[in-house]
Amino acid sequence: MDNRQVVIAALPTDKLGPEHFALQTASAPEPGEGEVLCRTLVLTVGAGQRAGLQGSASYAGAPRSGIVMGGSAVARVEKSNDERVPVGSLVTCPAGWQDYSVHRGSGLHVVDDVGDPAHHLGVYGTNGLTAYFGFFDLGEPKPGQTVVVSAAAGSVGHLVGQMAKISGCRAVGVAGSDDKCRMLCEDLGFDAAVNYRHGGFRDEFKEACGDGIDIYFDNTGGEILGGALRRMKPHGRIVCCGVVSQYDTGNPAPGPRGIPGLLVNNRVRMEGFLVFDYADRYAEGRAQMKAWVESGELKPLQDEFHGLEEAPRAFIDMLAGGNVGTRIIRVAD
Amino acid sequence: MDNRQVVIAALPTDKLGPEHFALQTASAPEPGEGEVLCRTLVLTVGAGQRAGLQGSASYAGAPRSGIVMGGSAVARVEKSNDERVPVGSLVTCPAGWQDYSVHRGSGLHVVDDVGDPAHHLGVYGTNGLTAYFGFFDLGEPKPGQTVVVSAAAGSVGHLVGQMAKISGCRAVGVAGSDDKCRMLCEDLGFDAAVNYRHGGFRDEFKEACGDGIDIYFDNTGGEILGGALRRMKPHGRIVCCGVVSQYDTGNPAPGPRGIPGLLVNNRVRMEGFLVFDYADRYAEGRAQMKAWVESGELKPLQDEFHGLEEAPRAFIDMLAGGNVGTRIIRVAD
Numbered sequence: 001m002d003n004r005q006v007v008i009a010a011l012p013t014d015k016l017g018p019e020h021f022a023l024q025t026a027s028a029p030e031p032g033e034g035e036v037l038c039r040t041l042v043l044t045v046g047a048g049q050r051a052g053l054q055g056s057a058s059y060a061g062a063p064r065s066g067i068v069m070g071g072s073a074v075a076r077v078e079k080s081n082d083e084r085v086p087v088g089s090l091v092t093c094p095a096g097w098q099d100y101s102v103h104r105g106s107g108l109h110v111v112d113d114v115g116d117p118a119h120h121l122g123v124y125g126t127n128g129l130t131a132y133f134g135f136f137d138l139g140e141p142k143p144g145q146t147v148v149v150s151a152a153a154g155s156v157g158h159l160v161g162q163m164a165k166i167s168g169c170r171a172v173g174v175a176g177s178d179d180k181c182r183m184l185c186e187d188l189g190f191d192a193a194v195n196y197r198h199g200g201f202r203d204e205f206k207e208a209c210g211d212g213i214d215i216y217f218d219n220t221g222g223e224i225l226g227g228a229l230r231r232m233k234p235h236g237r238i239v240c241c242g243v244v245s246q247y248d249t250g251n252p253a254p255g256p257r258g259i260p261g262l263l264v265n266n267r268v269r270m271e272g273f274l275v276f277d278y279a280d281r282y283a284e285g286r287a288q289m290k291a292w293v294e295s296g297e298l299k300p301l302q303d304e305f306h307g308l309e310e311a312p313r314a315f316i317d318m319l320a321g322g323n324v325g326t327r328i329i330r331v332a333d
Numbered sequence: 334m335d336n337r338q339v340v341i342a343a344l345p346t347d348k349l350g351p352e353h354f355a356l357q358t359a360s361a362p363e364p365g366e367g368e369v370l371c372r373t374l375v376l377t378v379g380a381g382q383r384a385g386l387q388g389s390a391s392y393a394g395a396p397r398s399g400i401v402m403g404g405s406a407v408a409r410v411e412k413s414n415d416e417r418v419p420v421g422s423l424v425t426c427p428a429g430w431q432d433y434s435v436h437r438g439s440g441l442h443v444v445d446d447v448g449d450p451a452h453h454l455g456v457y458g459t460n461g462l463t464a465y466f467g468f469f470d471l472g473e474p475k476p477g478q479t480v481v482v483s484a485a486a487g488s489v490g491h492l493v494g495q496m497a498k499i500s501g502c503r504a505v506g507v508a509g510s511d512d513k514c515r516m517l518c519e520d521l522g523f524d525a526a527v528n529y530r531h532g533g534f535r536d537e538f539k540e541a542c543g544d545g546i547d548i549y550f551d552n553t554g555g556e557i558l559g560g561a562l563r564r565m566k567p568h569g570r571i572v573c574c575g576v577v578s579q580y581d582t583g584n585p586a587p588g589p590r591g592i593p594g595l596l597v598n599n600r601v602r603m604e605g606f607l608v609f610d611y612a613d614r615y616a617e618g619r620a621q622m623k624a625w626v627e628s629g630e631l632k633p634l635q636d637e638f639h640g641l642e643e644a645p646r647a648f649i650d651m652l653a654g655g656n657v658g659t660r661i662i663r664v665a666d
Contacts (some may be wrong), residue, residue, distance in 0.1 A: 051594075105532030221593050240593040260554050260573040261384075263605030270603045272596030 001028040006097035006311050008065045012053055014250035016319060018051075021069065021312040028100040031081050036105050038075035040308070043329040044121040045071060045217075045315040046155060050247035057075050061064045068096040069311070072126065073100070073331075074117040085110060097311045099331065122326035123159065123293060123300035129240060130275040131159035132285040135217060137241040137278075139269050143168030145214035146233075151244055152193060153180035153301075155326040160217045161190050162298050169215070172208045174224055176321040183324065188299060195324045196224055206231065219318050220245040226256030232268045248319045277305040301325025334361040339400045339430035339644050345386055349652060353386075354402065361433040370392040371408035371416050373428045373641075376662040377454040378404060378648040379488060380552075383580035401429040402644070405459065406664075408434070418443060425453050429611045430644045432664065437486050455659035456492065456626060456633035457619050463547060463574060463608040464492035465618040468550060470611075471537035471572040473602050476501030478547035479566075484577055485526060486513035486634075488659040493550045494523050495631050502548070505541045507557055509654040516657065529557055539564065553578040559572040559589030565601045573605035581652045634658025 002025050009022040031037045052070060053063050063070075073095035080087050091108040095101040111120045122128060134156075141147060147164035151157045152173025156290025161184065164171040171186045173193040181193035192208040194201060205227055212233035218225050222245030226236075232238070246252045263270060277286070292298035302325045305314040311329050318327045335358050343357040364370045385403065386396050396403075406428035413420050415438025424493045425439040428434040428574065444453045455461060467489075474480060480497035484490045485506025497504040497565060508528040514526035525541040538560055547564035551558050555578030562577075565571070579585045596603060611618070625631035635658045638647040644662050651660045 218593060225593060238593075240596045242597065243594045252590065252594070254590050255592035257585065257587050259588035259592055260551060260558060260571075260603070260605060261576045261579060261585070263573045263603065264607065265605070266573065266611060267605050267607055269605075270593070270596065272593060272598070272600050272602075274597065274600055277600060331611060 001100070002026075002096055004098045004308055005022075005068045005099075005307065007068055007094065008053070008063060010065050011063060012250075013177055015248055016050060016053070016316055018312050023309055029102045031079050031102050033081055034104055034106065035081050035102050036077045036085050036108070037079040038073075038091060038093055038095060038101050038103060039078045040073045040099055040101065040331045041071045041074050041090075041122060041333070042118045043071050043095070043308075043311060044095060044118075044125070044127075044155075045311065045318055045327050045329065046127070047151075047242055047244040047247055047319060049315070050319055051243070054247070060166055068098050070094060071097050071311070072121055073256040074111065074120050080105065090120075091116060092125060096113075097308065099308065100249035102327070105117040118302055118304075118330075119300060121328065122155065122302050123289050126275055127155040127247045127326050128159055128300070129278065129285045129290045130284055131163060132289060133271055133275060133278045133281070134239045134241050135160050135163050138273055139217060139237055140165040141169050141215060143321045144170075146170045146172065146210060146212065147215045147217065148172045148174065148209060148213050148228055149217040149219070150174045150228075151194075151242070152184055152190070153324050154219060154244075155323070156241060157217070157219055158184070158188060158301050158325055159298065162188055164215075165189050166292065166297055170210070174220075176206070180324065186236065188222065188301075195223060203225065212236070215239065217241060223256075226258070229256055229258050229262050229268075232262070232266050234266050236266065236268050238268060238270040240270060244319070302328050305329045307331070334433070335359075336361040336431055336433045338400055338432075339641065339643050341386070341396060343398050344396060345583075348581055349383060349386070349649055351645050351649065356642055361437045364412050364414050364435050367437055367439065368435050369410045369415055369424075370412040370439070371406075371424060371426055371428060371434050372406050372411045372434060373406045373432055373434065373664045374666070375451045375454060375639075376404050376406045376428070376430060376664055377451075377458070377460075377488075378644065378651055378660050378662065379460070380484075380575055380577040380580055380652060382648070383652055387580070396522055401431050403427060404430050404644070406434075407453050408443065413438065415439065422503075423450060423453075425458060430641065432641065438519050441615045451635055451637075451659070451661045451663075452633060454490065454632065454636050454661065456622050460488040460659050461492055461622045461633070462611065462618045463613055464489045464496060465622060466608060466611045466614070467572045467574050467606055468493050468496050470549075471606055472548040472550060472570050474500040474502050474548060477502045477503075479543060479545065480548045480550065481505045481507065481542060481546050481548040481561055482552070483507045483529075483561075484575075484617060485517055485523070486579075486657050487552060488656070490550070490552055491517070491521060491573060491634050491658055492631065495521055497548075498522050499625065499630055503543070503591035507538070507553075513657065521634075535560065545569070546570065550574060555579060555586055556589075559591070562589055562591050562595050562601075565595070565599050567599050569599065569601050570659065571601060571603040573603060577652070625666055635661050637664045640664070658660070
């Protein structure tokens with residue numbers, strides 16, 4: 001049984017391009033004792049995976065050329081040596097960019113087979129849980145506060161803004177196109193959205209922030225973080241979720257001016273987090289997300305590519321800001 | 334009655350020098366209703382006052398030339414129109430750099446007349462309270478953790494390191510001379526101290542930090558903050574207290590590289606604070622400090638200049654790192 005795989009052909013030293021990936025075909029692996037064989041149905045790509053290609057600079061461990069590109073998937077179990085995960089089960093797993101992968105049954109998360117399986121990679125998956133724990137645990141929102149989120153049309157950002165509205169906050173998004181900004185306000189209920197590629201961004205951002213920012217949910221780092229820092233209210237919180245502005249480059253920018261001075265003057269808390277630390281509370285997060293989706297309060301967005309061979313293009317385009325919501329690659333039905 | 338005053342002759346645009354101050358003599362003011370006349374006994378100078386000369390960049394409000402230089406003092410009440418603060422009382426007050434100043438009696442903190450009044454500007458004053466609330470409230474120390482403090486021989490730093498030892502932590506200081514480093518280890522019980530002016534600082538700092546930093550108490554910002562960031566343990570805390578490396582310059586450095594990326598990867602919390610927010614807990618802080626001083630667990634250090642006219646020199650020298658402990662200027666007996 002053939003197993004198509006996208007492997008890392010070379011590690012990027014600057015911008016990521018198609019030349020860093022190669023498609024190859026191997027034999028599908030056989031599951032050993034306690035293992036199951038999974039067929040990849042949908043993959044997702046996230047900006048954090050670009051950080052993973054930077055080696056020691058990332059939490060994702062050291063990458064190297066020649067290995068299958070990592071990635072999260074919803075997959076169907078095709079062969080099983082673990083009775084808790086029978087053939088036909090739908091699971092989320094770190095399949096990587098390939099048709100088939102083998103995993104220990106004990107480590108798999110079985111998901112229900114209702115609706116689009118891609119939701120288990122978006123709102124019910126790492127993206128949704130990241131938005132939920134980052135915003136509520138680190139942001140500590142209170143009604144009436146002003147929340148700003150960068151990469152606001154992205155997989156995490158579009159959920160954070162909606163959670164801000166659910167919490168009675170004012171939601172301001174920063175995104176990379178006028179279309180995205182319109183969508184955030186008209187479709188998702190953001191109070192304001194600003195295009196950071198506009199020449200007049202600085203003034204537009206200042207106006208959108210009103211009398212200042214209580215919570216800044218940072219997915220980008222870089223200049224947008226620098227601008228938000230200058231607008232933080234006393235005792236504001238900066239939730240450090242990701243640094244997409246700095247991933248796809250060989251030459252990361254220095255940190256924003258005013259650190260740590262502005263943190264002191266305004267008694268601002270800035271805190272990084274990884275969703276994996278909340279593993280024992282995932283069920284709580286998923287249950288809350290499900291309730292909000294079913295009541296219509298939370299609209300999860302995704303966009304789609306079709307075919308495993310499209311994964312590199314889907315990833316590279318996402319790093320350039322091409323995605324709206326969670327980026328999905330459909331591999332099989 | 335003559336009142337000698339040191340006024341701001343010109344605002345500094347780069348390094349502070351004696352030319353930015355001038356000595357003048359005015360008449361001592363008369364206290365109005367509810368006011369008292371205070372005679373300055375001891376003044377202190379702190380690095381934060383240099384930030385105060387940068388205008389809007391500081392929490393201390395906008396300065397201007399021609400006004401008396403601000404500063405905290407212990408003073409004796411010489412005339413009183415407030416029966417709660419009778420003549421002869423010792424008080425702490427924002428006297429500024431002058432012999433006499435008038436204050437509303439209701440806002441004054443009366444201190445006991447036991448021992449050296451300068452202690453009310455050091456360990457029982459803003460410096461001690463800053464160390465106490467910053468270290469315990471934001472740092473959340475636990476026994477066995479590694480604590481690093483910059484400007485470790487300074488007014489706040491030398492107390493933070495000792496509080497770390499009291500808490501059962503390992504205390505590492507960063508200071509600007511070999512003499513200071515020796516003093517920290519031999520006299521104050523620090524486990525290690527590193528001179529940031531050494532060529533081999535980077536390696537020495539790495540070795541002193543052992544397997545990583547749990548709490549970094551930052552008084553400097555700049556490159557020392559950058560170095561500490563790279564050595565933080567997962568879930569470490571950075572207490573942002575001051576930015577002495579950036580005060581005495583017209584051209585502040587950019588923020589450290591790796592912000593926010595390192596905060597995310599290591600789930601680090603970085604938080605600024607101002608001691609004034611803890612005003613309703615000052616009594617608690619002072620009582621604890623007093624107990625530690627009396628038991629010999631906490632040794633407060635100070636160094637001294639004599640004469641109001643020496644205040645500019647005492648201040649400028651302190652900004653260059655000349656002080657050990659709290660810098661005191663004795664103005665009158």
